[in-house]
Amino acid sequence: MKKPFAITLDVRSSLANHTGAWRSERPVYVDGLPPCNHACPAGEQVQAWLYAAEEGDYETAWRRLVNDNPFPAIMGRVCYHPCQTVCNRAELDSAVGINSVERFLGDEAIRQGWQLPDPAPPTGKRVLIVGAGPAGLSTAYQLRLLGHDIEIHEAGGQAGGMMRFGIPTFRLPRDVLDSEIDRLLTLGITLKLNTRITDLATTMREGGFDAAFLAIGAQLSHRAYIPAGQAARILDALNVLAGAAEGERPQLGRTVIVYGGGNTAMDAARTAKRLGAQDAIVVYRRTQAQMPANEIELREALDEGVEVKWLRTITQVGDGVLTLEKMRLDEDGRPQPTGEFEELAGDSVILALGQDVERTILETLPGVRIVDGVVQVDASMMTGCPGVFAGGDMVPSTRSVTVGIGHGKAAAVNIDRWLRGVPSTPAVGGQVPVAFGSLNPWYYSDAPHAVRPRLDAGRRVADFSEVVGGLDVDTALYEARRCMSCGNCFGCDNCFGVCPDNAVLKVDEAHGYAFNYDYCKGCGLCAAECPCGAIIMQPETS
Amino acid sequence: MTRQTVKFYQVGSRAVGNRLLPADLRTEQSNPDRRNALNSGHRACQGCGEALAARYVLDTAIRVTKGKLVAVNATGCLEVFSTPYPESSWQVPWLHSLFANAASVATGVAAALKVTGQDDIRVLAQGGDGGTVDIGFACLSGMFERNDDILYVCYDNEAYMNTGVQRSGATPPAARTATTEAVGPAPGNPFGTGKDMARIAMAHEIPYVATASIAELHDLESKVERAMSLRGARYLHVLVPCPLGWGSTPADTVRLARLAQRCGLFPLFEAEHGEVTNVLPMRDPVPVEDYLKPQKRYAHLFGDHPQPGVIAALQALADRNISRYGLLPSPAGGEVTR
Numbered sequence: 001m002k003k004p005f006a007i008t009l010d011v012r013s014s015l016a017n018h019t020g021a022w023r024s025e026r027p028v029y030v031d032g033l034p035p036c037n038h039a040c041p042a043g044e045q046v047q048a049w050l051y052a053a054e055e056g057d058y059e060t061a062w063r064r065l066v067n068d069n070p071f072p073a074i075m076g077r078v079c080y081h082p083c084q085t086v087c088n089r090a091e092l093d094s095a096v097g098i099n100s101v102e103r104f105l106g107d108e109a110i111r112q113g114w115q116l117p118d119p120a121p122p123t124g125k126r127v128l129i130v131g132a133g134p135a136g137l138s139t140a141y142q143l144r145l146l147g148h149d150i151e152i153h154e155a156g157g158q159a160g161g162m163m164r165f166g167i168p169t170f171r172l173p174r175d176v177l178d179s180e181i182d183r184l185l186t187l188g189i190t191l192k193l194n195t196r197i198t199d200l201a202t203t204m205r206e207g208g209f210d211a212a213f214l215a216i217g218a219q220l221s222h223r224a225y226i227p228a229g230q231a232a233r234i235l236d237a238l239n240v241l242a243g244a245a246e247g248e249r250p251q252l253g254r255t256v257i258v259y260g261g262g263n264t265a266m267d268a269a270r271t272a273k274r275l276g277a278q279d280a281i282v283v284y285r286r287t288q289a290q291m292p293a294n295e296i297e298l299r300e301a302l303d304e305g306v307e308v309k310w311l312r313t314i315t316q317v318g319d320g321v322l323t324l325e326k327m328r329l330d331e332d333g334r335p336q337p338t339g340e341f342e343e344l345a346g347d348s349v350i351l352a353l354g355q356d357v358e359r360t361i362l363e364t365l366p367g368v369r370i371v372d373g374v375v376q377v378d379a380s381m382m383t384g385c386p387g388v389f390a391g392g393d394m395v396p397s398t399r400s401v402t403v404g405i406g407h408g409k410a411a412a413v414n415i416d417r418w419l420r421g422v423p424s425t426p427a428v429g430g431q432v433p434v435a436f437g438s439l440n441p442w443y444y445s446d447a448p449h450a451v452r453p454r455l456d457a458g459r460r461v462a463d464f465s466e467v468v469g470g471l472d473v474d475t476a477l478y479e480a481r482r483c484m485s486c487g488n489c490f491g492c493d494n495c496f497g498v499c500p501d502n503a504v505l506k507v508d509e510a511h512g513y514a515f516n517y518d519y520c521k522g523c524g525l526c527a528a529e530c531p532c533g534a535i536i537m538q539p540e541t542s
Numbered sequence: 543m544t545r546q547t548v549k550f551y552q553v554g555s556r557a558v559g560n561r562l563l564p565a566d567l568r569t570e571q572s573n574p575d576r577r578n579a580l581n582s583g584h585r586a587c588q589g590c591g592e593a594l595a596a597r598y599v600l601d602t603a604i605r606v607t608k609g610k611l612v613a614v615n616a617t618g619c620l621e622v623f624s625t626p627y628p629e630s631s632w633q634v635p636w637l638h639s640l641f642a643n644a645a646s647v648a649t650g651v652a653a654a655l656k657v658t659g660q661d662d663i664r665v666l667a668q669g670g671d672g673g674t675v676d677i678g679f680a681c682l683s684g685m686f687e688r689n690d691d692i693l694y695v696c697y698d699n700e701a702y703m704n705t706g707v708q709r710s711g712a713t714p715p716a717a718r719t720a721t722t723e724a725v726g727p728a729p730g731n732p733f734g735t736g737k738d739m740a741r742i743a744m745a746h747e748i749p750y751v752a753t754a755s756i757a758e759l760h761d762l763e764s765k766v767e768r769a770m771s772l773r774g775a776r777y778l779h780v781l782v783p784c785p786l787g788w789g790s791t792p793a794d795t796v797r798l799a800r801l802a803q804r805c806g807l808f809p810l811f812e813a814e815h816g817e818v819t820n821v822l823p824m825r826d827p828v829p830v831e832d833y834l835k836p837q838k839r840y841a842h843l844f845g846d847h848p849q850p851g852v853i854a855a856l857q858a859l860a861d862r863n864i865s866r867y868g869l870l871p872s873p874a875g876g877e878v879t880r
Contacts, residue, residue: 007628014583014624014631022588054552054562442800442826445554481552481562490552493559493572497759498796500593502582506574519582523589523785524793531553537793 023522032487036083076103120147133161135392138408237352253347260352434487589792591782616644616669671712757800789838806860
């Protein structure tokens, strides 16, 4: 067609002009790794379940949570929440109270009677789980969901392991513990109590088991030789804790000394206070910085009036009086004796010096290696004995309920592969968690952390009532919505709005957004204005 | 303007939309069926603030007028990049005549609609800062004083950009342009020059004057909506960062608009009949350096020969705005939306 003078274009819409040809970088939607997910020892998809909770859809949130962890109500009470330590929101105001929302979801599930997912059809494989603590129960749960037939053999009279015998009731009420364990067992898991295994190979052969998972924990208390007088009263922390949890109320005297610096020591000291001790004094041979106890536990203990004597060892226990030796740290940070002594009044001493793994069951197994008192496992959590896996406190790790639950999930995946004859593939790691710097925090509303109600310290030590309260519906919703959804789109429409070229398409609520690369000039505004860093710019290759 | 406090929604009213917000509290730009008055394929530079602002303003005006809107455009970037004749990006009835006469043409369109009994069709005139504060100034002042029923929108990128970044009456002090080079004892645009068009418009005591920013979308849309609810002469002045003329990264366009407001150099307010009726307080104020540093047009204030005195003078301008309009954050710090 002949065009008029100085006219080169046709009469048309600018849609004919594909400005995407200008682009040297293209925006791409990504699903980043939120730091909370990365830090969770139980492998929870924290951001994903908070996403559902943000909408007030607590059941979906809970269902996403129990994919990885069958015990949200327990976890929301006893977990030391490493997720919150790394939460990017801390750089803005304060970390999201992930743990408190988890507890809310767990309690809501118990109130509403939500049930765990149905197991897959039977596979015909049988797995023996030894020990009904967090690791054993978590493994049983995950394997049961995959359709395997599961039998748990527990030496004690009740399921729960350290959750029942090691954690005081003022941190974890037993009705909560019982509800979550009972709900898990209704999936069709056989639990044999008071069944101590002495010869694993025989038990497996006779029971027709195809694989076994050992999670017997570490329950033998460390001993320390302390010269003691006739009248000295020396107790073991685990016995005190287990007894108190069962309702025993022993007379420990006016002043109770706890020897050790771990979480068990903190729990023992707090328990002693509740048993009527006027003074509970922790004696620890190093400094606060080196203390293995979680700082939350230490803080709660100090709030309740527990005292700590740092850099001291107990050298002698007399009648109502102890001799302590002062320590100093050498260049390597190890405590060294100074030869200086002091006396401390004390009516009883509770030893909380750590625990060892009981080895009886291991001695019958060929190939199992024990180093530094713990069982060695490979990347698939299998011991040196084929088909026998192990996890929880008996393998090298940080000893906590959350870690045990994470071991259970990891072991279950690998046991399932082993049962199906699929070689275990090493975990694809290496994804770097989303950093605060890749967010655009301007868009997030100002919102300080919702604080959970706590009993005041004076009332706490009066009895064994739960110390930390839960969130109500409104505060749980508020807290969930403080999540910045690091690295994962949460549907704010910013990319759709800020594109000067209308090159972002809104697919629908469920499928999010897409780029129209015919018109995207690659300016990067969408990536810069994405609050959560879910868009990255990639160089064009051609 | 009606504003209400909303309950806590993760990104509340700051983001474009938000899946948690009820649809009526989201912006028009979050609406998948928005008009896209300025269609894809336009020839604006990467990260153009003006292209963004024009779509923001017109989409909202089209929504509130239910599509009964005519746009008149002055010559300038917006006209050049959207309409290389006879191709057009506009999805709205659109008219261009000359650089100087957009306000007068709009007056004519409004008069024609009135005498033909179609004054349900509304008229919006738009131009850049050159076509508004310099070349079209007389026509615009006339439109104001006659109180013609038009919303005039100025997209202010603070210089003549498509002709090669020459200084305009809206270029801020100290900024480098092609005609105010960063040389000599007082480099860049001289202090004491230029004009504040929003305040000039207010001096006409017209029904409505407001400033807006592409970084505050809820605020911008509410101002367009308010303007379209009124009759008579109305004026909206929108700050639109220009990567080319400001020497900034295209991805920083919205960020710079935000920093301009957070430092106080570009106050956001509304005025009716010559009186300020509303201001948007600064949230998390910043010093002017934060705004100036990412822009190469101010590079001569930093680097090897920093000019702390000039920066202090610019900070004084920001401080004057802060006290004049009362921009300091309110202690309550509530979340506000339309």
